Amino acid sequence: MWAIMHFVVAVILPLSTLAQQYGMCTAKNGRNGECISTKSCSSSGGVSDPANLCPGDNTIQCCTYGTCKNTKGVAGTCQPTSTCKGSSDPANLCPGGNHIQCCTAGSAPTGPSPSKPVNTMLTGLADILRGAGVNVVEVAGWKTRGHGVMSSVKGIICHHTAGAATGDYPSLAAIRDGTSSIAGPIAQLGLGRSGTWFIIAAGRAYHAGNTLDDSIYGNNNAIGIEAEGVGLPATETGHAHWPEVQYQSYVKGVKALQKAYGVPTARVLGHKEAAVPKGRKIDPNFSMAEFRAKLG
Ligand SMILES: [Zn+2]
Structure with missing residues (x-):
C-alpha cells in the first residue's frame, strides 16, 4: 500500500516540474496563467482554456487559478509569480504549486517565505x-x-x-x-x-x-x-x-x-x-x- 503511494508521488512530482517548460500565457478571461497539461491543471485546482494559446498538442492549455485576497485583504488573482506585475503574496492563498501566488497591485507583505505543500506528506x-x-x-x-x-x-x-x-x-x-x-x-x-x-x-x-x-x-x-x-x-x-x-x-x-x-x-x-x-x-x-x- 505505502509502496504504491510513494510511487504515485514520485510520478506526480516530475510532471509538475516538466509543466514549466511550456511557458506562461494569458487566458481569454484576461488572467495570467501557465501552459500545462489539462490533467495537471485540473488536479491542482486550475481551469484550462481550450483556445489555442499554448505550444504543444491539444492537451497543453493555458491554466489559470482564479481570484484571491492577499493577507492584507487586498483582492487579486492567483497567477505565476513570474507574470505578476504587482506583488505576489507567498502565503498559501492559491491552488497550484509554490509559484502560483496571490498577485495584487499593492506592496508585498513582509515576512518569511513559507513552503506550500502540494500532494505530499508533512514530514517537516x-x-x-x-x-x-x-x-x-x-x-x-x-x-x-x-x-x-x-x-x-x-x-x-x-x-x-x-x-x-x-x-x-x-x-x-x-x-x-x-x-x-x-x-x-x-x-x-x-x-x-x-x-x-x-x-x-x-x-x-x-x-x-x-x-x-x-x-x-x-x-x-x-x-x-x-x-x-x-x-x-x-x-x-x-x-x-x-x-x-x-x-x-x-x-x-x-x-x-x-x-x-x-x-x-x-x-x-x-x-x-x-x-x-x-x-x-x-x-x-x-x-x-x-x-x-x-x-x-
Ligand atoms: Zn474536533
Whole structure:
C-alpha cells in the first residue's frame, strides 16, 4: 500500500516540474496563467482554456487559478509569480504549486517565505514545532502515517479530545490508531497537558468531517490538532479549563505552523467554527477569538 503511494508521488512530482517548460500565457478571461497539461491543471485546482494559446498538442492549455485576497485583504488573482506585475503574496492563498501566488497591485507583505505543500506528506512537522521552542515527541512511524497525502495546507483546525481526566496525553492511542467508529490517524498533532506536542501523522487525518469550505478546512487541506481535554462545555470567553502551560504551547505551536505553511490567522478555526451543520462540534472549549488575537 505505502509502496504504491510513494510511487504515485514520485510520478506526480516530475510532471509538475516538466509543466514549466511550456511557458506562461494569458487566458481569454484576461488572467495570467501557465501552459500545462489539462490533467495537471485540473488536479491542482486550475481551469484550462481550450483556445489555442499554448505550444504543444491539444492537451497543453493555458491554466489559470482564479481570484484571491492577499493577507492584507487586498483582492487579486492567483497567477505565476513570474507574470505578476504587482506583488505576489507567498502565503498559501492559491491552488497550484509554490509559484502560483496571490498577485495584487499593492506592496508585498513582509515576512518569511513559507513552503506550500502540494500532494505530499508533512514530514517537516517535528522540525517546525521544535523550531518554536516547544517540547516535541515524535510518535514512531509518524512520517508515513496518514490516509494518503495532504492535498495542501490551507487551514488549521483546533480540537480538544474528550479523553481521560489525568495524564499528559492519554488519548494518544485513539488519535493514532482510531476508534471503533473512525480509523486512525484522527489528527496529525496532539498536544499534552504539559504543553508537549506529539507528532502523530504526516499525512491526511480524519479530524474535520464536513466543514464550511472543504477546500480550506477539509481533511485534505487542513492540519488537525487534538489537544488533551476532557470535553468540558464550550466557553466563548477565556480559556479557564486549560492549564496555562498547555494553552501557551498551543499558541506557540500554531504560530509556527502558520509561519511554515503560510496559513493566515483567519484560517485558524476551532472545530466548533469549521464544522457544519453549525453546532455539530463544541471543541475546543476556549474562546477562538482570544486564541486568534494571541496568534497576531
Ligand atoms: Zn474536533
